[in-house]
Amino acid sequence: MRTLVNLTSKILCAALLIVTGQSCSSDFLNEVPLSNYSTEGVLTSEIGFEAYMTAMHKAARDEMAARDASRYFYIMSASTDIASFGNNSASSNNYNTLLTPTSTVTKYVWDWAYESMFPIANTIIAYASKPELADIWSSEEKKNAMIAEAKFFRAYTHNMLANLYGGVPIIDTIYVSPKTDFVRNTREEVLQSARADLEYASKWLPATVKKQGRIVKAAADHLLTEVYISLGEYQLAVESANKVINSGLYKLMDERFGTKMNEPGDPFSDMFKDGNQNRDAGNLESIYVWQFEDMTLGGQGGSNGNNRLRNWGPWYERLTDPAGKSGMIVVDSMGRGTGQVRPTPYFLYNVWKGNWDNDMRNSVHNMRREFRYTNPKSAYFGQLVEPRKTEIDTMQNVYPYPRKIEGDIGTLTNTSTSWSGRTYQDFIVYRLAETYLLRAEAYFRLNDLENAAKDINVVRERARAKPIQASDVTEDYILDERARELITEEPRRRTLVRMGRLVDRVRKYSIRELTRTSIQDFHQWWPIPQTAIDSNVGAKLEQTVGY
Structure with missing residues (x-):
């Protein structure tokens, strides 16, 4: 075969020599690709790095959007003090079967971190730091900002793992x-x-950005405040929070604004209406926001949109009326929930005692506590749904919930009679109210209860809640205030783990007896996925104690 190829080449060369009068060369056999999407091909210009950063943001948003079920992103709230699983599955509600080395819960986050977040972040950092690429940057500041944004995401991921698994392998290279x-x-x-x-x-x-969703300095300072607290560096935590609070760029939203400001509502509810999450919409409280777009390539995430309503909202369409007939159909105002994450009585009732009627966050604009039959064919159409007693109804089909999860139904969602329950509402990851509560926590740990109370009262004043005294500030009170302000936003499980309070508060507040009695002290930390241990054949990757 080689002889035939060589002979053919000689014949072609001779023919070309006769036609062109030029000597024969094998250069024409070399492939010259018209495009190159390898890392080396893409990361050769600022535009190439911007493309990689787009992938970085997509991966970050996939913390929520890649998968859709309570055992993925929503495990950060389910089986904690503020919420339980809506379904009565023993495998979900029993901590001994929920958290195992082979469970989807523990493997999902691990794979997201080590297969998506770290490789992309480290690639950007490593290539942007190459001396031979120094000339591609319009300025040193531009290069450093690109590295800084990737380092933010690497830190975000390491911090998350530290507050779930405890110690994990640090990945800071490719x-x-x-x-x-x-x-x-x-x-x-x-x-x-x-x-x-x-x-x-x-x-x-940078302090500000033109493209909504990109990482700004305040996002780094906000997260750094939390990390300093975890490291016991409380004064540094105060100073880091000061950089955000005193920057002059952010404020708690205390006046009506945005797309629904002329409809019934209040400043708190306005923050969560569609189109109101970002700074360019007038929301000067938001610091870091995941972006979702309907009918836009890549805008929906892996699970076709923001699935918060789908998981937190009750599965009300399954309710029957008192005559035993279908009482509910899906309506735009409530979307379609599936009752996966059900708030506990601790959140629904306990935290509002003493402020039930005056705390804005418990108003009818922010908590849906009443339901009306929505099926026009029902004889009870438009009437209030009466109290229910069966477990399936009270745990999954109809229960009070925070209305910040509600959003407009997108075109992709509203394409059949069985709506998916997803919205295209942008999701606020960090906002200034939490920065105040982090600084309050740092002051509390410095035993500066006066300043801790002042920061908590800044948040409560916006909510029209009664102010507290320095003597009221405890770790439990800080957790209560975080629940009132941040439910469905903060990853509650990671907050409780960071404070060392997961186990005792689950035992005290979970609505399910099986969850309260099955959680053990070692469940504070997640097990390392067995797949990671089995594939790590060159060294022993220690399993978390207790598993």
Whole structure:
């Protein structure tokens, strides 16, 4: 075969020599690709790095949007103090079967971090730092800002893992060949890595951006405040929060604004209406926002949109009326929930005692506590749904819920009679109210109860809630205020783990007896996925104690 090829080549060369009068060369056999989407091909210009950063943001949003079920993103709220699983499955409500080395819960976050977030972030950092690419940048500040944004995401991911698994392998480089000898770093080492990345990010990220959703300096300072608290650096936490609060760029929204300002509502509810989450809509409280777009390529995420309403909202369309006939149909105003995450009585009732009627966050604009039959064919159409007693009704089909989950139904969602329950509402990850509560926590841990109370009262004043005294400030009170302000926004499980309060508060507040009695002290931390341990053949990746 080689002889035939060589002979054919000689004949072609001779023919070309006769026609062109030129000597023969094999250069024409070399492939010259018209496009190159390899890392080396893309990361050769600022535009290429921007494309990679788009992938970085998509991966970050996939914390929520890649999968859709209570055992993925919503495990951050389910089986905690503020919410339980709506379904009565023993495998979900029993901590001994919920958290295992082979469960989808523990594997999903691990894979998201190590297969998506770290590889993309580290690739951007490594290539942007290459001396041979120094000439592609319009300025040193532009290059450093790109590195800073990637370092923010790397720190975000390390911090998340530290508040779920404890100690994990730190990934701060890219690998050109398979690596199978990872070992667990300590939790403090993981947090120190996040700290270093965030301190760099705080220095180089821009204060404001034109493109909504991009990371700004305040996002790094906000997260750095939390990391400092976890490391016991409380004064540094106060100083980091000060950079956000005193920047002059942010304020708590205390006046009506945005797309629905002329409809019934209040400043708190306005923040969560469609189109109101970003700064360009007038929301000067938001710091970091995941972006969703209906009917836009890549705008929906892996699960076709923001699935918060689908998971937190009750499955009301299954309700029958008192005559035993269908009493409910899906309506735009409530979307279509599936009752996966059900708020506990602790959140629905306990935290509002003493402020039930005056706290804005408990108003009819922010909490839906009454339902009316929506099926026009029912004899009870338009009448209030009466109290229910069966477990399936009270745990999944009809229960009070925070209305910040509600959003307009998108075109892709509203394409059949069985709506998916997804919206295209942007999702606020960080906002200024939480920065105040983080600083209050730092003051509390410094035993400065006066300043802790002042920060909590800033948040409560906007909500028209009664102010508290310094003597009222406790760790439990801070957790109560976070629940009132941040439910469905904060990853509650990670907050409780960070404070060392998951186990005792689940035992006290979970609505399900099986959850209260099955949780053990070692469930504070997640197990390492068995797949990660089995594939790490070059070293022993230690399993979390208790599993």
